[in-house]
Amino acid sequence: xxxxxxxxxxxxxxxxxxxxxxxxxxxxxxxxxxxxxxxxxxxxxxxxxxxxxxxxxxxxxxxxxxxxxxxxxxxxxxxxxxxxxxxxxxxxxxxxxxxxxxxxxxxxxxxxxxxxxxxxxxxxxxxxxxxxxxxxxxxxxxxxxxxxxxxxxxxxxxxxxxxxxxxxxxxxxxxxxxxxxxxxxxxxxxxxxxxxxxxxxxxxxxxxxxxxxxxxxxxxxxxxxxxxxxxxxxxxxxxxxxxxxxxxxxxxxxxxxxxxxxxxxxxxxxxxxxxxxxxxxxxxxxxxxxxxxxxxxxxxxxxxxxxxxxxxxxxxxxxxxxxxxxxxxxxxxxxxxxxxxxxxxxxxxxxxxxxxxxxxxxxxxxxxxxxxxxxxxxxxxxxxxxxxxxxxxxxxxxxxxxxxxxxxxxxxxxxxxxxxxxxxxxxxxxxxxxxxxxxxxxxxxxxxxxxxxxxxxxxxxxxxxxxxxxxxxxxxxxxxxxxxxxxxxxxxxxxxxxxxxxxxxxxxxxxxxxxxxxxxxxxxxxxxxxxxxxxxxxxxxxxxxxxxxxxxxxxxxxxxxxxxxxxxxxxxxxxxxxxxxxxxxxxxxxxxxxxxxxxxxxxxxxxxxxxxxxxxxxxxxxxxxxxxxxxxxxxxxxxxxxxxxxxxx
Numbered sequence: 001x002x003x004x005x006x007x008x009x010x011x012x013x014x015x016x017x018x019x020x021x022x023x024x025x026x027x028x029x030x031x032x033x034x035x036x037x038x039x040x041x042x043x044x045x046x047x048x049x050x051x052x053x054x055x056x057x058x059x060x061x062x063x064x065x066x067x068x069x070x071x072x073x074x075x076x077x078x079x080x081x082x083x084x085x086x087x088x089x090x091x092x093x094x095x096x097x098x099x100x101x102x103x104x105x106x107x108x109x110x111x112x113x114x115x116x117x118x119x120x121x122x123x124x125x126x127x128x129x130x131x132x133x134x135x136x137x138x139x140x141x142x143x144x145x146x147x148x149x150x151x152x153x154x155x156x157x158x159x160x161x162x163x164x165x166x167x168x169x170x171x172x173x174x175x176x177x178x179x180x181x182x183x184x185x186x187x188x189x190x191x192x193x194x195x196x197x198x199x200x201x202x203x204x205x206x207x208x209x210x211x212x213x214x215x216x217x218x219x220x221x222x223x224x225x226x227x228x229x230x231x232x233x234x235x236x237x238x239x240x241x242x243x244x245x246x247x248x249x250x251x252x253x254x255x256x257x258x259x260x261x262x263x264x265x266x267x268x269x270x271x272x273x274x275x276x277x278x279x280x281x282x283x284x285x286x287x288x289x290x291x292x293x294x295x296x297x298x299x300x301x302x303x304x305x306x307x308x309x310x311x312x313x314x315x316x317x318x319x320x321x322x323x324x325x326x327x328x329x330x331x332x333x334x335x336x337x338x339x340x341x342x343x344x345x346x347x348x349x350x351x352x353x354x355x356x357x358x359x360x361x362x363x364x365x366x367x368x369x370x371x372x373x374x375x376x377x378x379x380x381x382x383x384x385x386x387x388x389x390x391x392x393x394x395x396x397x398x399x400x401x402x403x404x405x406x407x408x409x410x411x412x413x414x415x416x417x418x419x420x421x422x423x424x425x426x427x428x429x430x431x432x433x434x435x436x437x438x439x440x441x442x443x444x445x446x447x448x449x450x451x452x453x454x455x456x457x458x459x460x461x462x463x464x465x466x467x468x469x470x471x472x473x474x475x476x477x478x479x480x481x482x483x484x485x486x487x488x489x490x491x492x493x494x495x496x497x498x499x500x501x502x503x504x505x506x507x508x509x510x511x512x513x514x515x516x517x518x519x520x521x522x523x524x525x526x527x528x529x530x531x532x533x534x535x536x537x538x539x540x541x542x543x544x545x546x547x548x549x550x551x552x553x554x555x556x557x558x559x560x561x562x563x564x565x566x567x568x569x570x571x572x573x574x575x576x577x578x579x580x581x582x583x584x585x586x587x588x589x590x591x592x593x594x595x596x597x598x599x600x601x602x603x604x605x606x607x608x609x610x611x612x613x614x615x616x617x618x619x620x621x622x623x624x625x626x627x628x629x630x631x632x633x634x635x636x637x638x639x640x641x642x643x644x645x646x647x648x649x
Contacts, residue, residue, distance in 0.1 A: 009178075010051070011170035012060040013163075014089035016111055018104055019066030020375075021095040022123045022153035027063045029159045030054060049087075055164030057171055062087040070110050071243060073416060090177075091117040091170035093162060098135050098150065099128030101261060105253035106246065112144060113245070117169035120148040121162045126155075127488065132264040140260045154493060275489045278376040288377055295364050296454060299357055299437065300445045306356035307442060314348050334528040341524030346516045349568070350509070357438030358508055362501040365402065365434075369500070370492035374399055388465070389472030391415065394424045401431035404508070405611040409618055418619075423471055425615060426627050429607045430464040430634070432457065435512075435564040440599045442568055447585070448592035456599050463604060463638055467630070511610060512563050519562040523555075523570055547639045548648025550589070553598050560602055562609055567602045593646035597639050605635035 015023045031050040048063040064087060067080040092111045096104035101122070112118050122128075122135055141148040147165050151158035176182070278284050322344045330336035368374050378395030385394050394415060401408035408428045412421045432440065437457075444453035526532050536551035543554030553571060560567035575589055586595060606628050607615065615624035642648075 009174075010059050011090040011167070011174040012062060012088055013166050013170050014084060014087045014092045015061065015063045015095060016084075016092050016107065017066060017095035017123075018068055018097070018107060020372075021066070021097055021104070023063050023066065023095045024048070025153035026093070026095060026121070026123075026151075026159055026163065027061055029153065029156050030061055030163045052163070052167075054160065054167040057164075057167050059167045059170055061163070062089065067107070069107060069246060089116060089170070090173040091119070091166050093119050093121060093166040095121045095123050095151075095153075097128070098122035098125040099131050099133045101135065101140075102253055102257045105256060106249035108144065109249045109252060110245070112146065117166070117173055118144070118146045119162055119166035119169065120144060120146055121151045121153075121158070122148060123151045123153050125150045125158075126152045134262040134264070136260045136262075140256070143256050143259070154490075154496075275372075275376060278373065278489070279379045281380075284376075284380045288380055291368070291373070291377075293454075295361075295368075296441075296457070297450075298364060299360050300441055300450050300453065303356040303360050303438070303441060304445060306360070307352050310355060311348065311352045314351055319344055319348070338521055338524030338528050341527075342517045342521035345524075346520030347513075349520070349570075350513055350516050357441060358434045359501065359505045361402075361434040361437060362504045362508075363497065366497040366500040366504075367492050370490070370496050372489050376489070384465075387472075388427065388468035389423055390420055390427075390468075394420065397424060398427055398431060401428040401433060402437070404435075404504070405429060405431065405433050405607065406614045409611065409614045412618075422619060422623060422627075423468070425619065426471055426630065427464060427468050429611060429615070429627055429631050430460070430467060430604050432460055432603050433564070434508075435608075436603045439564060439568045439602055443586060443595050443599050444592075447587040447590075448595055452592060452596060453599075456596060456603075459600055459638075459642075460603050463600075463634060467634055471630075515563045515609065519559055520570070523559055542636075546636065546643065547597055547601060548643035548646070549594055549598060553590070553594070557598070557602055557605060560608070561606055564602065564608050571598070591648075593648055597642050597646070597648065600642060601635045601639040603635075604631055604638070606632045 015026055017023050027048060027050060030052045050061050052059055052061045064080070064083050070079075070081045070084070072080050092114070094108045094111050096108060108118070108120055120140070122137060122140070125135075128135065135150070137148050137150050147162075149158050149162035149165065151162055153159060278287055323340060326336050326339050326343065330339060368377075378399060381395055385391065385398075394412070397408045397412050405428050408431070409425050412424045412428070415421045415424055440456050440460075441453050444456055526535065532555075535555060539554040539558070540551050543549045543551045547554070552575060556567045556571035559570050572586070575586070590598070606612070612624055612628055615627055619627075
């Protein structure tokens with residue numbers, strides 16, 4: 001998140017709304033830059049802040065997590081008004097669902113009471129029209145005493161106008177605050193019954209707080225509401241006042257919707273029926289299995305085809321040039337060979353694994369996210385997560401862990417207790433990310449068959465479930481049922497899908513390439529310097545005695561700590577050096593059973609360096625080492641059991 005330019009003082013606009021209303025899309029449209037969206041609550045767990053220009057005026061635009069009220073906890077422990085306080089807005093843009101105003105207007109009314117300029121976006125108006133819902137925008141604007149815009153965030157219709165309106169109002173408030181403009185009365189007219197207004201006034205006077213949460217939060221500031229890290233008496237009173245008003249906001253919402261909304265009888269869109277089916281056990285579970293198998297089959301077929309083509313092209317064109325260049329520049333053979341491990345073997349691993357499998361998976365994941373299916377899958381799997389001692393909302397980071405474990409661990413911030421976060425983080429580290437999935441598929445599908453690769457994922461899933469049950473037994477506790485804002489199923493937009501997949505893959509390449517190069521170079525030095533033999537001897541009791549694998553496989557698993565997809569590349573490189581060029585085909589020195597054990601152990605052993613660093617930053621060294629140790633013990637234990645079942649050891 002970039003900060004202000006030196007000497008620049010700009011107003012701040014807060015993007016507020018319930019989950020799945022399209023706030024992040026507004027941020028992307030206004031800033032002309034991509035924003036991560038997943039059609040799921042918890043997508044925004046930190047404040048996304050961007051400098052924009054709207055209507056010829058610059059401003060800061062801040063996307064806050066989706067919330068149902070000012071006193072909701074949309075991103076973990078923090079109340080929404082605490083996040084609002086952190087943003088310090090001069091105006092608020094409330095994004096609503098035009099087809100479901102009855103549930104969205106209470107939040108608009110709460111924001112209206114903050115004493116800040118408010119602009120309302122009646123978003124998803126195209127979907128509202130398909131459902132036969134018509135909204136009288138002018139009348140709604142009159143009732144709210146605030147500008148209301150009809151918008152379609154996905155296409156951009158009306159977005160620029162709404163953002164320009166709110167930026168203009170934010171500039172007006174900033175100018176008043178800095179003395180550049182004359183203030184004028186902006187307090188909203190009373191909309192509550194007289195008895196309610198009087199009771200609120202009396203309680204506020206008794207508690208010495210302002211009559212609205214907004215006045216207390218935005219005028220008094222943090223010191224007035226928080227003391228020693230806890231909500232002060234003044235802040236607690238303001239929260240109580242906000243809660244007292246909530247049922248009245250819903251009653252007023254019902255009345256106003258009756259005035260501005262017209263519904264005509266239309267046949268529900270097919271997407272609505274499909275969304276209902278995806279969240280019910282039948283046919284939701286078979287459909288979930290079908291989607292999972294479809295993703296797996298696509299990665300096997302498309303990834304395998306790309307891997308073969310790219311590897312052949314690299315061997316025919318790039319490898320001879322790199323080998324000749326390094327040999328000519330570096331006169332010391334051992335050092336030259338070590339460099340070739342990096343610039344030839346390391347980059348080949350990135351090309352042959354990263355592009356075919358990781359990029360393919362990111363495209364598939366982006367399709368599922370943009371369609372809204374991930375939220376339906378999370379709802380469907382709610383009972384499973386409750387058995388593991390986790391609330392249903394943990395489904396979101398755990399499903400996203402299939403892409404990369406690092407952002408998934410950050411995503412556990414949507415959980416409300418440290419216990420829940422630790423349990424979820426442990427399961428995240430056991431969930432095969434795209435890199436580990438690439439290793440399993442590339443190691444098993446070509447040499448043991450797709451069914452064996454699929455069985456490996458089944459074993460990993462079973463081990464993860466068992467580990468989750470064991471962890472929950474150690475720290476027992478009952479969890480609440482799932483509460484998610486279900487996103488309607490939508491047709492994915494190609495531009496969104498490709499942009500999201502490319503940005504994730506680019507981030508993966510930037511992070512993984514240096515590790516691949518350094519890891520391959522270090523391993524090359526280990527081999528070329530002769531340290532390989534003592535290391536193999538040291539690991540032999542574990543590799544052969546426990547896992548039934550040759551020592552080179554154990555070395556590859558150890559160095560996979562740097563990056564999981566490095567394991568396969570290092571295994572092939574070591575095999576070629578030890579057994580000759582023919583060992584590039586893994587089945588020339590490893591049986592299908594050994595490949596199966598290698599894939600399982602690699603998949604669930606110690607988290608990669610980036611994941612471990614994230615665990616340390618989020619939970620501390622002790623918890624990170626406990627999670628890593630648990631993963632290692634599970635990997636070695638399951639590998640040993642499988643080795644004996646296959647009579648390898």
